[in-house]
Amino acid sequence: MKQLNEILQNNKVKLWYPSSGLDFRDLVVLSQKKFIYDKYAFANELLTFNELPNLFIHTDTAYTSENWPLPNKGVIFEDEEQLYKILESKWVSENNNKVGVLLNMEIQHKLINEPTNQNLLFLFTDNITFFENHILKDNINIQFLINIRDGFSENGGADFSMKFLEFYLGKMNTEYLITDNIGRVPQTGIIMNSTYLKSVLNSIENNPVSLQGLKEWSWSEFGIFAGDAILMKVHSVL
Secondary structure, X not given: OEEHHHHHHHOOOEEEEEOOOOOOHHHHHOOOOEOOOXXXXXXXXXXXXXXXXXXXXXXXXXXXXXXXXXXOOEEEEEOOOEEEEEEEEEEEEEOXXXXXXXXXXXXXXXXXXXXXXXXXXXXXXXXXXXXXXXXXXXXXXXXXXXXXXXXXXXXXXXXXXHHHHHHHHHHHOOOEEEEOOOOOOOOOHHHHOOHHHHHHHOOOOOOOEEEEEEEEEOOOOOOOOOOOEEEEEEEEOO
C-alpha cells in the first residue's frame, strides 16, 4: 500500500488528466522528449520537451477500489499497432482508505522508438476534490495539464467544464497544456461560488501566464472536430 501524499511529493514532474476514464494515450504522446504524435506521420515534428512526466495522474469517479476493472499484472490491450501491459500494481491509501491505484506500465506503440515504462496514478476521486485538497492546498506542481473531453462537454454527467483550471496555470506552474475547444465557454461560475477558489485565483502565487499554440492534432477517433487537441506552451509573464 502506498500513501497518496508521499507519491505526490516524491515525483518531480507530474501530468494531470482530469476525467480520463481508461484513456491512456497521454502515456504514449508524452513518453519521449521529441513530440511525435501525429495521425498520419511522425518523422517531421521539431518540438522537444525539456522534461517529461515521471508521474501521470488520472482522476475519475467512474471507478472505485471495488469495481476497478484492470488486473494487477498482465496485458490489458494489444493490437497490431500497440501494447499496454501492467508490470506492477499497488493500492494507494489516504486516511486508511483506498483512494486509487499506482500502476507501472510497459507501453509499445508504432509512434515511439522503443518500449517505455510509465508510472500512472489513477485516483477514484472527482476533479474538484483533488484540485482543491491536493494541488492547491499542498502546492503540487502540475507541469503538464490535459484538459480534453472532461465529461461536461461530452455529456458525461459533470455539472461544469474543467476549462476553469486554465485560470490557475500560474499557480500550478504548468508548462504545457493540452486542451480542446469543446465546451470552451466562460467557466467562472465554479470559481465565483467558492470563496477559497476566488482567493487562490487572486493570490500572488497565481502568476499571470500567456499561451503559445504549438501543435494541433486529432486526440480522439471521433473525426468530426478539426484539430480537436491543441498543445500549448505556457509562459509566465513575470
